[in-house]
Each structure stands twice: as structure tokens, then as C-alpha cells.
Amino acid sequence: MDDVSCNNRPIAHAAKDANGQWRRPHHLEDHLAGVAAVAGCHARAFGAEDWARLAGLWHDLGKYRPAFQAYIRNASGFEAENAHIEGVGKRVDHSTAGAVHAISELGEGGGRLLAYLIAGHHAGLPDWNRSNASLFQRLEAARQQGHLTEALGQQPSPAILRGQIPTSRPRGSAKDLHLWLRLLFSCLADADFLDTEHYMNPEQALRRACHPPLSDLLGRFTDHIDRLSAGAGSSPVNRLRAAVLKQCIERAGEDRGNGLYSLTVPTGGGKTLSSLAFALHHAIRHGKRRVIYAIPYLSIIEQTADVFRGIFGEDLVEHHSNLDPDRETLRSRLAAENWDAPLIVTTNVQLFESLFAARTSRCRKLHNLVDSVVILDEAQLLPTEFLEPCLAAIRTLSAHYGVTFVLCTATQPAFAPRAINGKFFAGLPDMRELMQGGPHVQSPHDLFSQLERVEVRWPDTRQVTQWDELATRIRAHDQALVIVNRKRDARDLAQQLPDALYLSTDLCGAHRAERIIEIRDRLAANRERIQAGLYPLPLHVVSTQLIEAGVDVDFPVVFRALAGLDSIAQAAGRCNREGCLKQGDHPAKGLVQVFVAPEPAPRGLLLKGEQATRELLAGDASPTLTPVLFERYFRLWFASLSTFDKGGILELLQSGRGVEISFREAAEQFRLIADEGSPVIVHWGEAAKWLGRLRSDGPDRWLMRKLQRYCVNVRHDCLERLIAQGDVAEILPGLYVQEHDLLYDRQLGFLGCADEVTPAAGNFVV
Numbered sequence: 001m002d003d004v005s006c007n008n009r010p011i012a013h014a015a016k017d018a019n020g021q022w023r024r025p026h027h028l029e030d031h032l033a034g035v036a037a038v039a040g041c042h043a044r045a046f047g048a049e050d051w052a053r054l055a056g057l058w059h060d061l062g063k064y065r066p067a068f069q070a071y072i073r074n075a076s077g078f079e080a081e082n083a084h085i086e087g088v089g090k091r092v093d094h095s096t097a098g099a100v101h102a103i104s105e106l107g108e109g110g111g112r113l114l115a116y117l118i119a120g121h122h123a124g125l126p127d128w129n130r131s132n133a134s135l136f137q138r139l140e141a142a143r144q145q146g147h148l149t150e151a152l153g154q155q156p157s158p159a160i161l162r163g164q165i166p167t168s169r170p171r172g173s174a175k176d177l178h179l180w181l182r183l184l185f186s187c188l189a190d191a192d193f194l195d196t197e198h199y200m201n202p203e204q205a206l207r208r209a210c211h212p213p214l215s216d217l218l219g220r221f222t223d224h225i226d227r228l229s230a231g232a233g234s235s236p237v238n239r240l241r242a243a244v245l246k247q248c249i250e251r252a253g254e255d256r257g258n259g260l261y262s263l264t265v266p267t268g269g270g271k272t273l274s275s276l277a278f279a280l281h282h283a284i285r286h287g288k289r290r291v292i293y294a295i296p297y298l299s300i301i302e303q304t305a306d307v308f309r310g311i312f313g314e315d316l317v318e319h320h321s322n323l324d325p326d327r328e329t330l331r332s333r334l335a336a337e338n339w340d341a342p343l344i345v346t347t348n349v350q351l352f353e354s355l356f357a358a359r360t361s362r363c364r365k366l367h368n369l370v371d372s373v374v375i376l377d378e379a380q381l382l383p384t385e386f387l388e389p390c391l392a393a394i395r396t397l398s399a400h401y402g403v404t405f406v407l408c409t410a411t412q413p414a415f416a417p418r419a420i421n422g423k424f425f426a427g428l429p430d431m432r433e434l435m436q437g438g439p440h441v442q443s444p445h446d447l448f449s450q451l452e453r454v455e456v457r458w459p460d461t462r463q464v465t466q467w468d469e470l471a472t473r474i475r476a477h478d479q480a481l482v483i484v485n486r487k488r489d490a491r492d493l494a495q496q497l498p499d500a501l502y503l504s505t506d507l508c509g510a511h512r513a514e515r516i517i518e519i520r521d522r523l524a525a526n527r528e529r530i531q532a533g534l535y536p537l538p539l540h541v542v543s544t545q546l547i548e549a550g551v552d553v554d555f556p557v558v559f560r561a562l563a564g565l566d567s568i569a570q571a572a573g574r575c576n577r578e579g580c581l582k583q584g585d586h587p588a589k590g591l592v593q594v595f596v597a598p599e600p601a602p603r604g605l606l607l608k609g610e611q612a613t614r615e616l617l618a619g620d621a622s623p624t625l626t627p628v629l630f631e632r633y634f635r636l637w638f639a640s641l642s643t644f645d646k647g648g649i650l651e652l653l654q655s656g657r658g659v660e661i662s663f664r665e666a667a668e669q670f671r672l673i674a675d676e677g678s679p680v681i682v683h684w685g686e687a688a689k690w691l692g693r694l695r696s697d698g699p700d701r702w703l704m705r706k707l708q709r710y711c712v713n714v715r716h717d718c719l720e721r722l723i724a725q726g727d728v729a730e731i732l733p734g735l736y737v738q739e740h741d742l743l744y745d746r747q748l749g750f751l752g753c754a755d756e757v758t759p760a761a762g763n764f765v766v
Contacts, residue, residue, distance in 0.1 A: 125182065244435065264444040480539075490544050647666070
């Protein structure tokens with residue numbers, strides 16, 4: 001205690017030990033030096049160690065101010081363990097003084113670069129001059145109030161104040177400066193968290209960075225593939241999957257250390273494991289630090305994570321909001337904070353919103369993208385309204401930060417640079433196709449020809465099919481999957497097929513997972529019946545498009561409402577997936593029947609996709625699903641879109657002559673999931689059990705994760721009506737609970753918004 005109370009050295013943090021006694025405080029000079037060392041180490045990977053060290057040395061200069069020292073020592077009685085976070089307790093600005101010092105030492109050029117990082121290291125990257133909280137306003141206020149003068153009056157060590165002037169230059173051109181700054185910000189933010197944690201929670205700090213090397217993961221992956229191959233039959237589909245895998249492994253040994261790759265494989269061709277094989281081999285061959293697997297849909301991420309978890313166990317780190325807390329360990333949770341692990345499974349939302357984020361917690365992981373391999377699964381689902389900023393980030397990371405990208409899909413989008421509607425579309429130049437010109441697969445076209453397992457019957461686009469007529473056609477088949485564009489359409493058709501299984505986002509996550517398991521189990525049981533010479537039991541499934549991307553089901557017949565060609569191709573991937581259909585002793589094709597629904601697709605991107613498909617069919621009434629056709633489709637679809645940068649993100653992030661960047665405004669505009677509703681906890685499964693815990697114990701992280709699986713998202717206008725009727729009640733700010741027992745149905749799920757269409761983002765997960 002004497003060391004705590006009598007030592008006049010400025011302190012950064014204070015905490016008690018397990019016995020409730022004050023520990024030796026975390027001295028400010030030690031903290032600054034520690035953060036500088038860790039931040040510099042992080043930034044060494046992209047040649048900016050000198051900038052990161054200075055940011056670390058100066059980030060908390062404001063804590064030398066007497067006001068902060070009085071707060072942490074006297075006013076708090078050493079009980080303010082979160083005093084290092086601005087906004088907790090009595091606010092004392094301790095970050096702007098360092099920003100002012102950076103400009104005084106380095107001038108308006110280099111100094112302003114550091115000022116963004118230092119001023120934002122708790123509150124987040126600021127705009128230059130768009131609000132009262134802008135960097136310009138904060139610098140002016142801090143100068144007028146003498147923040148730096150107060151701090152310097154406490155005579156910080158010259159070793160802190162006189163850091164070495166940086167000589168390295170930002171990577172890329174002026175338009176790439178925002179990403180270089182965000183990566184530096186990530187280095188500082190993570191270093192600050194880690195050094196603080198080392199003092200505040202040393203036991204937790206020791207649990208970090210205990211992950212195996214990539215070479216160990218590759219060994220386990222190879223063993224898994226060997227076991228899989230030994231147990232697989234010698235079907236044509238399995239032979240082609242093996243060829244795809246071998247080619248990916250061999251192409252990983254090429255001399256190209258980083259770059260842009262595409263992996264174009266028909267649905268069911270084994271691209272998930274093949275892309276991971278490429279990534280692991282490529283990473284080890286070229287000294288990459290980690291593999292990041294990014295997925296757009298929750299229906300895919302749970303399935304893919306289950307496969308990977310079976311191979312890698314607890315060494316797989318999942319970072320997404322749909323993660324069951326029972327599968328989360330302390331080590332995996334810590335690794336998800338900053339992606340300090342060799343293999344990460346995450347979402348497009350986490351990846352791209354972090355790349356354009358301002359918040360410290362979202363940016364913290366970004367420095368660990370450097371020298372990595374990033375797999376973008378179902379690349380056709382990259383958000384078109386933000387396609388330009390997404391592709392710009394991909395280009396910059398690949399060209400200047402050692403990141404290899406692999407774009408996986410059966411329907412490869414047309415990302416070649418070109419003019420679209422008179423404007424230049426930068427796209428992704430020099431992308432190499434892993435299935436082109438190899439020893440095992442000559443081209444994607446050949447692969448599609450060899451893996452052609454379905455016959456697609458196209459409609460007369462002028463002829464509408466009514467739901468009762470469609471139901472009659474469906475009943476003619478023992479097993480059939482029907483995919484429509486709206487939840488309302490799915491409900492209308494389900495009423496015509498009362499024994500059908502219904503699947504949409506009207507079902508909560510836990511209910512959907514159970515329904516998909518039921519579908520797979522019944523399909524498997526029917527396969528056994530067929531092999532035994534028996535007729536299959538009837539199985540009809542009516543679904544929205546959530547089943548299309550990555551849900552491994554295998555029906556002999558699929559009906560698909562007219563939509564974008566990529567959606568139709570994904571629907572075809574749920575038909576004769578394993579190529580096991582036979583007519584007598586000979587292989588047979590599955591049947592995909594495209595029909596024109598009573599109403600067109602919802603307005604917006606879905607309708608534009610349908611219109612592009614109609615335009616294709618006007619020129620060829622019976623096209624074959626091939627990469628050439630997908631190229632034509634995406635060119636038509638992209639030409640119909642008015643913008644690829646809805647929020648003007650790239651313009652907001654242009655630095656101009658005075659490094660005037662709008663980080664916060666860009667982050668607010670870059671939202672892949674529109675705020676179209678609020679979560680409602682429904683009566684399903686164990687929801688009542690966890691709701692009871694919430695009411696008795698209050699919210700906790702693990703408990704909210706549990707409850708998330710029992711939520712449906714409800715439009716704001718519909719929610720207001722349900723609240724007024726007493727059918728739904730608010731249990732926490734922004735979180736609601738079902739009150740009326742009849743509001744959730746065992747077959748159809750949530751019944752409160754019967755006119756709701758399937759939202760474009762309704763199946764995305766963060």
C-alpha cells in the first residue's frame with residue numbers, strides 16, 4: 001500500500017488483488033513504453049513500426065494532466081478500475097493532448113496522421129471536421145484549454161516525448177491512405193488493450209496466443225482428407241471432387257506469393273474443403289500468418305463451422321453472432337477479439353464492416369489481416385450496393401499488405417475491370433482461376449460439363465403459374481423442394497400443401513436448425529428406402545432463398561420461382577447434388593423446374609436480378625448453366641444498377657491535401673445490414689428457460705447469445721402494431737418478447753407480419 005499511496009509517479013491504471021488490497025499501480029511511463037513496443041511489433045508486418053511506436057508513446061500523454069491523476073488517485077480512491085476508458089465516471093480527456101503533441105512535433109502532415117490514431121484510441125476514429133466531436137474541434141478545444149501544457153508541466157521522460165521521427169511511407173496511393181491509417185489504428189488499439197489487460201488481468205493475458213502453427217493444422221486437415229477419401233465411394237462426383245482438391249493443392253505451390261484467385265466449381269463440387277486446402281498449403285508455402293474464411297449467410301456458417309470443428313476442434317476460432325456460447329471457450333473468445341489465431345471463420349459483415357469501421361473494438365483485429373489468406377465463400381453475394389469500396393479494400397490489401405484472396409462460388413461474378421454505363425468499374429484485375437489450365441481440371445467449363453447432374457426446364461416468361469396449379473405439379477413428385485422469393489409466397493404455397501415443411505426467417509434460428517436437420521434426416525431415410533427397393537415417403541419443402549446458399553440438401557426435383565440466374569443456379573445445387581439418381585442401372589439427371597410466380601420478385605436487387613434473367617431468356621429460351629452464361633448474366637445485372645457505392649464511402653475516405661478524412665461518417669454509411677427491424681424472443685424450445693434467467697439475473701453476454709437463437713427480426717411498423725395490441729412487450733431496451741401464445745406457429749413460425757417479404761439482408765449474420 002505504501003508504494004501505491006506514496007509514489008508520486010504518474011499512473012495509468014489501478015486495480016485490487018484477489019484479497020481486495022490495492023496492487024502496485026500501473027505506472028504511466030511503463031504503460032506508454034509497453035504499448036509502443038507492442039504496437040510497433042504489430043506494425044512491423046507492413047513496414048510501419050516507426051509510426052506505431054510513436055502512436056504508442058504519445059497515446060496517453062493526457063494522463064499526465066493533474067486532472068486525470070487527481071481522478072484516478074483521489075476522487076476514485078483507487079476504485080476506478082475503468083478510469084482508462086473515457087466516459088466512465090467523471091470524464092477526463094486524456095487522448096487529445098497526445099494528438100496535439102504529435103502535430104507540434106511532426107507538423108500538420110505527419111502529425112495529423114498520428115492525431116487521428118491517438119485522439120481516437122478509445123472513442124474511435126474521428127471525422128476531420130463534420131461534428132462537434134471532430135478531430136479539428138477536439139484539437140482546437142484542447143489547445144485552448146491547455147491540455148498539452150498541463151501534461152508537459154508534469155515533466156514526462158524525454159524518452160517518451162522525443163520519439164524517433166518516422167521515415168517509412170504509407171503504402172499505396174493517396175486513395176489508400178485511409179486503410180493504412182486504419183491498420184495503424186488497429187495496431188495501437190490492440191496494443192493498448194493487451195498492455196492494459198497484462199496489468200489488470202494477468203491470468204487472462206497468459207491465455208492468449210496459445211494456438212498451434214498452421215503446419216499442425218495442415219497435418220490434421222490432411223489426415224481428415226485421407227479418412228474421407230478412404231470412406232468415399234468411387235462415384236463420378238467424388239472423382240471430380242478429388243480432382244478439384246488435387247488441383248487446388250498443386251496451384252498453392254506456385255511462386256505467386258499473394259494475389260487474387262477465383263475458384264469456380266459447380267455447387268456440390270467440394271469447393272469448401274478444396275479452398276481450405278489451397279489456403280493452408282499456400283499460407284505455409286509463402287509464410288502467411290493465418291487463414292480467414294468469410295461466409296455471407298448464417299445457414300452456411302453453422303454448416304461450414306461444424307465441418308471445420310470436426311477437423312480442428314477447439315483450435316478453430318469462430319467470430320459471428322450466431323455462435324452457440326456452449327461452443328465458446330475463453331481462449332476462442334479472446335482470439336475473436338483480435339483474430340490472433342491461425343484459423344478464423346467469420347462473416348462478410350464482420351470482415352468488411354471492420355475494414356470500414358471507426359469503433360476501436362471493430363478495428364482492433366485488422367492488423368492481423370496482413371499476410372493472411374482470405375477465402376470469400378459464395379463471392380456472388382458480396383453486397384452490390386457497396387461493391388466498389390469492398391473491391392477497393394480487396395485490391396489494396398492484396399497489392400500492399402500481402403493478403404491472398406480466394407473468391408469461391410459456382411456463379412463467379414463479372415469483376416473484370418471495364419466501363420459500366422459510361423463509368424469505369426475498377427473491379428479485380430489479374431485474378432487467376434484455380435480451375436484453369438491445370439493438370440487435373442482444364443477449365444471451369446469442362447468441370448461444369450462433367451458435373452452436369454440436372455436438367456433445367458425454363459418457363460415461358462409470359463406464362464404465370466398460380467399457387468394451386470403449382471401445388472398440383474409438386475404433389476406429382478414424392479420428394480420436391482420449392483424455393484420462392486417472398487415469405488408471403490412461401491406461406492401461400494404452404495397453405496396449398498399442408499403436409500409440406502416450411503422454411504424461412506419467420507422461424508427463429510433454433511427452429512430453422514431443427515427443421516433443416518429434420519429435412520436431411522427424412523431425405524436420408526428415403527435414400528435407404530429406395531436402396532431397399534421401397535418407395536420414398538412423401539417429402540415436400542417450401543422455402544425462401546435462405547436454403548440456396550450452402551445448405552447441403554439433395555432433392556430429386558427442385559421448383560424455383562423465376563429470379564436472378566445466380567439464385568437459380570444455387571437452387572439447382574440442391575438437386576441431385578451427389579449425382580446418385582438412377583433410371584434403371586444408368587445415371588439420371590435431377591429436374592429443376594423454373595416457374596413464373598403470381599407476383600414478380602420484390603422491388604430492388606431481387607427484381608433487377610429477375611429482369612436480367614428475363615433478358616437472357618429472351619435471347620436463348622433454353623440456356624445451359626455454364627460460367628459463360630453467368631458472365632453474361634452478371635454483366636446485364638451490373639448494368640442495371642445505379643451505383644456500387646451507395647453511401648459515397650470512397651469519397652468520404654479521400655484524404656485531400658490536408659488529410660481530411662471522414663472515418664466516422666463512412667463507418668455510419670457502410671452498413672451491410674440495414675436497420676429494418678428489432679429482435680423478438682419467441683416461444684420455441686428452451687426460450688422460456690433462458691428468458692426466466694434473463695428476468696431473474698439480468699443480461700449477460702452468454703445468456704444473450706443463447707436467447708439470440710430464439711429471436712426473429714420484426715419490422716418496426718409491424719412491431720409497433722403488435723406492441724399496441726399487447727402481443728409483444730419490451731423486456732430490455734431494443735429487445736422484445738412474444739406475449740400472445742398464438743403468435744408463433746410450429747409449422748410457419750412467427751405470424752405477426754403476414755405481409756412481410758424476405759428482406760435482402762434477412763439471412764445475413766454479423
